[in-house]
Amino acid sequence: MNQIEPHVPDPDALAQPIGDPLGEILHLLKLTGTFYCQSRLSAPWGVAIPGFPDILSFAVITHGRCFMRVGEDNPFEVEKGDLVLMTKGAPIGFFSSEDTPLLTLEELPIRKVTEILETLEYGGGGAETGIMYGLVRIDHAASGLLMDLLPDIIKIDPWEEDAGSWLQATLQFIAKEARELRPGGETVITRLADVVVIEAIRRWLNSAPDANRGWLKAARDPQIGRTIVAIHRAPAANWSVESLAQLAGMSRSAFSARFTELVGVPAIQYLATWRMHLAREQLIETDQPISQIAARVGYLSEPSFNKAFKRVFEVPPGKVRKLHSLKETHA
Incomplete structure:
Protein backbone atom coordinates (compact mmCIF):
# COMPACT_ATOMS: atom_id res chain seq x y z
CA MET A 1 0.00 0.00 0.00
CA ASN A 2 1.32 3.48 -0.86
CA GLN A 3 2.61 5.41 2.14
CA ILE A 4 1.27 8.92 1.94
CA GLU A 5 2.82 11.67 3.98
CA PRO A 6 0.53 12.09 6.98
CA HIS A 7 -0.17 15.78 7.09
CA VAL A 8 -3.19 18.00 6.63
CA PRO A 9 -3.78 20.19 3.56
CA ASP A 10 -1.74 23.37 3.36
CA PRO A 11 -4.01 25.93 5.08
CA ASP A 12 -2.47 28.87 3.23
CA ALA A 13 -3.08 27.27 -0.18
CA LEU A 14 -6.61 26.16 0.61
CA ALA A 15 -7.61 29.38 2.38
CA GLN A 16 -7.55 31.25 -0.92
CA PRO A 17 -11.05 31.68 -2.37
CA ILE A 18 -11.94 29.45 -5.32
CA GLY A 19 -13.96 31.58 -7.71
CA ASP A 20 -13.21 30.10 -11.13
CA PRO A 21 -11.67 26.61 -10.99
CA LEU A 22 -11.17 26.43 -14.75
CA GLY A 23 -9.56 29.87 -14.76
CA GLU A 24 -7.15 28.75 -12.06
CA ILE A 25 -6.26 25.66 -14.09
CA LEU A 26 -5.57 27.84 -17.13
CA HIS A 27 -3.35 30.01 -14.95
CA LEU A 28 -1.23 26.95 -14.16
CA LEU A 29 -0.48 26.21 -17.81
CA ASP A 210 -18.17 20.99 -26.91
CA ALA A 211 -16.29 22.82 -24.16
CA ASN A 212 -18.67 21.61 -21.46
CA ARG A 213 -17.90 17.92 -21.27
CA GLY A 214 -15.64 15.51 -19.45
CA TRP A 215 -12.90 17.02 -17.33
CA LEU A 216 -13.83 20.55 -18.46
CA LYS A 217 -17.38 20.08 -17.22
CA ALA A 218 -16.00 18.73 -13.94
CA ALA A 219 -13.74 21.76 -13.53
CA ARG A 220 -16.75 24.05 -14.00
CA ASP A 221 -18.90 22.17 -11.51
CA PRO A 222 -19.13 24.26 -8.30
CA GLN A 223 -18.58 21.28 -6.00
CA ILE A 224 -16.32 18.97 -8.01
CA GLY A 225 -14.33 21.89 -9.40
CA ARG A 226 -13.56 22.99 -5.85
CA THR A 227 -12.02 19.61 -5.04
CA ILE A 228 -10.02 19.51 -8.28
CA VAL A 229 -8.46 22.90 -7.46
CA ALA A 230 -7.77 21.75 -3.88
CA ILE A 231 -5.93 18.67 -5.17
CA HIS A 232 -3.92 20.88 -7.53
CA ARG A 233 -3.05 23.34 -4.77
CA ALA A 234 -2.05 20.73 -2.18
CA PRO A 235 -1.17 17.50 -4.00
CA ALA A 236 0.87 16.07 -1.08
CA ALA A 237 -1.95 16.39 1.44
CA ASN A 238 -3.39 13.25 2.99
CA TRP A 239 -6.57 13.46 0.94
CA SER A 240 -9.27 10.84 1.27
CA VAL A 241 -12.68 10.47 -0.34
CA GLU A 242 -14.16 11.61 2.97
CA SER A 243 -12.08 14.81 3.23
CA LEU A 244 -12.72 15.70 -0.42
CA ALA A 245 -16.44 15.07 -0.01
CA GLN A 246 -16.45 17.33 3.05
CA LEU A 247 -14.71 20.06 1.04
CA ALA A 248 -17.35 19.70 -1.69
CA GLY A 249 -20.16 19.82 0.87
CA MET A 250 -21.49 16.43 -0.24
CA SER A 251 -21.97 13.01 1.24
CA ARG A 252 -19.19 10.50 0.58
CA SER A 253 -21.29 8.37 -1.75
CA ALA A 254 -22.77 11.30 -3.69
CA PHE A 255 -19.35 12.92 -4.11
CA SER A 256 -17.68 9.70 -5.20
CA ALA A 257 -20.34 8.98 -7.80
CA ARG A 258 -20.42 12.53 -9.19
CA PHE A 259 -16.63 12.88 -9.36
CA THR A 260 -16.30 9.60 -11.26
CA GLU A 261 -19.18 10.50 -13.57
CA LEU A 262 -17.75 13.91 -14.52
CA VAL A 263 -14.00 13.26 -14.47
CA GLY A 264 -14.08 9.69 -15.73
CA VAL A 265 -11.99 8.19 -12.92
CA PRO A 266 -12.45 7.97 -9.11
CA ALA A 267 -11.16 10.89 -7.05
CA ILE A 268 -8.27 8.97 -5.47
CA GLN A 269 -7.12 7.73 -8.88
CA TYR A 270 -7.21 11.30 -10.19
CA LEU A 271 -5.16 12.41 -7.17
CA ALA A 272 -2.56 9.67 -7.74
CA THR A 273 -2.26 10.46 -11.46
CA TRP A 274 -1.96 14.19 -10.77
CA ARG A 275 0.84 13.54 -8.29
CA MET A 276 2.73 11.44 -10.82
CA HIS A 277 2.45 14.10 -13.53
CA LEU A 278 3.80 16.70 -11.12
CA ALA A 279 6.61 14.34 -10.15
CA ARG A 280 7.50 13.74 -13.79
CA GLU A 281 7.65 17.50 -14.33
CA GLN A 282 10.07 17.87 -11.40
CA LEU A 283 12.18 14.92 -12.56
CA ILE A 284 12.68 16.62 -15.92
CA GLU A 285 13.09 20.20 -14.75
CA THR A 286 15.19 19.75 -11.58
CA ASP A 287 18.05 17.64 -10.27
CA GLN A 288 16.39 17.02 -6.90
CA PRO A 289 16.78 13.49 -5.49
CA ILE A 290 13.93 11.14 -6.33
CA SER A 291 13.22 10.65 -2.63
CA GLN A 292 12.72 14.39 -2.20
CA ILE A 293 10.41 14.58 -5.22
CA ALA A 294 8.47 11.60 -3.87
CA ALA A 295 7.96 13.38 -0.53
CA ARG A 296 6.84 16.58 -2.26
CA VAL A 297 3.99 14.75 -3.96
CA GLY A 298 2.97 12.82 -0.86
CA TYR A 299 5.10 9.66 -0.65
CA LEU A 300 7.44 8.90 2.26
CA SER A 301 8.44 5.56 0.75
CA GLU A 302 10.56 5.86 -2.41
CA PRO A 303 9.80 2.25 -3.47
CA SER A 304 6.06 2.96 -3.19
CA PHE A 305 6.53 6.13 -5.23
CA ASN A 306 8.53 4.24 -7.87
CA LYS A 307 5.79 1.64 -8.13
CA ALA A 308 3.04 4.28 -8.46
CA PHE A 309 5.06 6.20 -11.05
CA LYS A 310 5.66 3.11 -13.16
CA ARG A 311 1.97 2.25 -13.02
CA VAL A 312 1.14 5.61 -14.66
CA PHE A 313 4.04 6.01 -17.12
CA GLU A 314 5.13 2.35 -17.58
CA VAL A 315 8.77 3.26 -16.81
CA PRO A 316 10.49 4.02 -13.48
CA PRO A 317 11.22 7.66 -12.55
CA GLY A 318 14.98 7.23 -12.87
CA LYS A 319 14.62 6.19 -16.49
CA VAL A 320 12.48 9.23 -17.31
CA ARG A 321 15.19 11.51 -15.94
CA LYS A 322 17.94 9.61 -17.79
CA LEU A 323 16.09 9.64 -21.12
CA HIS A 324 15.41 13.36 -20.83
CA SER A 325 19.06 14.06 -20.00
CA LEU A 326 20.16 12.09 -23.07
CA LYS A 327 17.69 14.01 -25.23
CA GLU A 328 19.02 17.33 -23.95
CA THR A 329 22.61 16.21 -24.57
CA HIS A 330 21.90 15.32 -28.19
CA ALA A 331 19.61 18.27 -28.93
Missing part, protein backbone atom coordinates in the same frame (compact mmCIF):
# COMPACT_ATOMS: atom_id res chain seq x y z
CA LYS A 30 3.11 26.89 -18.75
CA LEU A 31 4.00 27.28 -22.41
CA THR A 32 7.45 26.74 -23.84
CA GLY A 33 8.22 28.32 -27.20
CA THR A 34 9.95 26.09 -29.71
CA PHE A 35 10.36 28.46 -32.65
CA TYR A 36 8.66 31.19 -34.62
CA CYS A 37 8.76 31.97 -38.33
CA GLN A 38 7.82 35.29 -39.90
CA SER A 39 6.92 34.77 -43.57
CA ARG A 40 6.38 37.15 -46.47
CA LEU A 41 4.94 35.23 -49.42
CA SER A 42 3.92 36.34 -52.91
CA ALA A 43 1.62 34.38 -55.20
CA PRO A 44 1.90 31.76 -56.40
CA TRP A 45 3.34 29.94 -53.40
CA GLY A 46 2.78 26.87 -51.23
CA VAL A 47 4.41 25.70 -48.00
CA ALA A 48 4.16 22.24 -46.39
CA ILE A 49 4.95 22.01 -42.65
CA PRO A 50 5.40 18.55 -41.11
CA GLY A 51 3.51 17.36 -38.06
CA PHE A 52 5.00 17.77 -34.59
CA PRO A 53 3.41 15.36 -32.07
CA ASP A 54 2.48 16.82 -28.68
CA ILE A 55 3.13 20.36 -29.92
CA LEU A 56 0.62 23.17 -30.44
CA SER A 57 1.12 25.36 -33.46
CA PHE A 58 -0.49 28.65 -34.32
CA ALA A 59 -0.66 30.91 -37.35
CA VAL A 60 -1.48 34.60 -37.51
CA ILE A 61 -2.27 36.11 -40.91
CA THR A 62 -0.63 39.53 -40.64
CA HIS A 63 -1.66 40.70 -44.11
CA GLY A 64 -3.29 39.33 -47.24
CA ARG A 65 -5.10 36.00 -47.43
CA CYS A 66 -4.42 32.36 -48.24
CA PHE A 67 -5.69 28.80 -47.84
CA MET A 68 -4.85 26.34 -45.08
CA ARG A 69 -5.12 22.58 -44.81
CA VAL A 70 -4.67 20.80 -41.47
CA GLY A 71 -3.99 17.09 -41.75
CA GLU A 72 -6.30 15.49 -44.29
CA ASP A 73 -9.15 17.97 -43.77
CA ASN A 74 -10.53 20.14 -46.56
CA PRO A 75 -8.71 23.46 -47.04
CA PHE A 76 -10.24 26.65 -45.68
CA GLU A 77 -9.54 30.32 -46.33
CA VAL A 78 -7.89 32.64 -43.83
CA GLU A 79 -7.23 36.36 -44.07
CA LYS A 80 -5.65 39.29 -42.30
CA GLY A 81 -6.29 39.20 -38.56
CA ASP A 82 -7.20 35.52 -38.35
CA LEU A 83 -5.62 33.44 -35.60
CA VAL A 84 -5.62 29.66 -36.04
CA LEU A 85 -4.49 27.31 -33.27
CA MET A 86 -3.73 23.68 -34.19
CA THR A 87 -3.73 21.37 -31.19
CA LYS A 88 -2.97 17.83 -32.40
CA GLY A 89 0.40 18.24 -34.13
CA ALA A 90 -0.95 17.39 -37.61
CA PRO A 91 0.88 18.38 -40.83
CA ILE A 92 -0.15 21.78 -42.17
CA GLY A 93 -0.24 23.26 -45.65
CA PHE A 94 -0.39 26.98 -46.51
CA PHE A 95 -0.94 27.99 -50.16
CA SER A 96 -1.98 30.97 -52.26
CA SER A 97 -4.53 28.98 -54.29
CA GLU A 98 -5.87 25.45 -54.00
CA ASP A 99 -4.03 24.22 -57.10
CA THR A 100 -0.60 25.53 -56.02
CA PRO A 101 2.07 22.86 -55.37
CA LEU A 102 3.55 22.88 -51.86
CA LEU A 103 7.27 22.93 -51.12
CA THR A 104 8.76 21.35 -48.00
CA LEU A 105 10.75 23.40 -45.51
CA GLU A 106 13.99 21.90 -46.88
CA GLU A 107 13.15 23.30 -50.33
CA LEU A 108 12.43 26.84 -49.15
CA PRO A 109 14.89 29.75 -48.62
CA ILE A 110 14.38 29.94 -44.86
CA ARG A 111 16.77 32.23 -43.02
CA LYS A 112 17.61 31.40 -39.41
CA VAL A 113 17.86 34.66 -37.49
CA THR A 114 18.24 33.33 -33.94
CA GLU A 115 17.83 30.01 -32.17
CA ILE A 116 14.06 30.44 -32.06
CA LEU A 117 13.29 32.82 -34.92
CA GLU A 118 13.35 32.29 -38.68
CA THR A 119 12.19 34.34 -41.65
CA LEU A 120 10.96 33.30 -45.07
CA GLU A 121 10.53 35.38 -48.22
CA TYR A 122 9.33 33.35 -51.16
CA GLY A 123 6.95 33.30 -54.12
CA GLY A 124 6.27 34.36 -57.68
CA GLY A 125 5.89 38.11 -57.19
CA GLY A 126 2.07 38.33 -57.08
CA ALA A 127 -0.30 39.28 -54.26
CA GLU A 128 1.41 39.18 -50.86
CA THR A 129 0.47 37.32 -47.72
CA GLY A 130 2.17 37.59 -44.33
CA ILE A 131 2.09 34.70 -41.87
CA MET A 132 3.48 34.51 -38.35
CA TYR A 133 3.81 30.82 -37.49
CA GLY A 134 4.85 29.40 -34.14
CA LEU A 135 5.27 26.16 -32.23
CA VAL A 136 4.64 25.97 -28.48
CA ARG A 137 4.45 23.19 -25.93
CA ILE A 138 2.29 23.09 -22.81
CA ASP A 139 4.51 21.69 -20.07
CA HIS A 140 2.28 21.66 -17.01
CA ALA A 141 0.73 18.53 -15.53
CA ALA A 142 -2.73 19.83 -16.49
CA SER A 143 -1.83 19.96 -20.18
CA GLY A 144 -2.80 16.39 -21.02
CA LEU A 145 -6.21 16.76 -19.42
CA LEU A 146 -6.93 19.88 -21.42
CA MET A 147 -5.33 18.85 -24.71
CA ASP A 148 -7.36 15.66 -24.92
CA LEU A 149 -10.56 17.72 -25.03
CA LEU A 150 -9.52 20.53 -27.36
CA PRO A 151 -10.68 20.39 -30.99
CA ASP A 152 -8.09 19.88 -33.73
CA ILE A 153 -8.45 23.49 -34.87
CA ILE A 154 -9.46 26.68 -33.05
CA LYS A 155 -10.00 29.60 -35.44
CA ILE A 156 -10.53 33.11 -34.16
CA ASP A 157 -11.19 36.34 -36.02
CA PRO A 158 -10.35 39.09 -33.50
CA TRP A 159 -12.14 41.68 -35.66
CA GLU A 160 -15.50 40.03 -34.96
CA GLU A 161 -15.62 40.81 -31.24
CA ASP A 162 -15.67 44.06 -29.33
CA ALA A 163 -13.07 42.66 -26.91
CA GLY A 164 -10.88 41.62 -29.80
CA SER A 165 -9.11 44.94 -30.25
CA TRP A 166 -6.43 44.15 -27.66
CA LEU A 167 -5.85 40.71 -29.19
CA GLN A 168 -5.55 42.20 -32.67
CA ALA A 169 -3.08 44.77 -31.34
CA THR A 170 -1.09 42.00 -29.63
CA LEU A 171 -0.90 39.98 -32.86
CA GLN A 172 0.25 43.04 -34.78
CA PHE A 173 2.88 43.76 -32.13
CA ILE A 174 4.22 40.19 -32.38
CA ALA A 175 4.55 40.60 -36.15
CA LYS A 176 6.28 43.97 -35.69
CA GLU A 177 8.79 42.52 -33.21
CA ALA A 178 9.55 39.66 -35.59
CA ARG A 179 10.18 42.07 -38.46
CA GLU A 180 12.35 44.56 -36.58
CA LEU A 181 14.27 42.18 -34.27
CA ARG A 182 14.99 44.79 -31.64
CA PRO A 183 16.96 43.88 -28.50
CA GLY A 184 14.87 41.59 -26.33
CA GLY A 185 12.57 40.79 -29.24
CA GLU A 186 12.75 37.03 -28.69
CA THR A 187 11.55 37.40 -25.11
CA VAL A 188 8.72 39.73 -26.13
CA ILE A 189 7.57 37.38 -28.90
CA THR A 190 7.66 34.35 -26.61
CA ARG A 191 5.70 36.00 -23.78
CA LEU A 192 3.09 37.51 -26.09
CA ALA A 193 2.68 34.24 -27.97
CA ASP A 194 1.89 32.55 -24.64
CA VAL A 195 -0.86 35.11 -24.04
CA VAL A 196 -2.28 34.63 -27.53
CA VAL A 197 -2.41 30.84 -27.26
CA ILE A 198 -4.03 30.90 -23.81
CA GLU A 199 -6.56 33.49 -25.03
CA ALA A 200 -7.45 31.30 -28.03
CA ILE A 201 -8.06 28.36 -25.70
CA ARG A 202 -10.04 30.52 -23.29
CA ARG A 203 -12.32 31.84 -26.03
CA TRP A 204 -13.05 28.32 -27.17
CA LEU A 205 -13.81 27.30 -23.58
CA ASN A 206 -16.21 30.21 -23.19
CA SER A 207 -18.10 29.79 -26.45
CA ALA A 208 -17.98 26.27 -27.88
CA PRO A 209 -20.77 23.79 -27.02
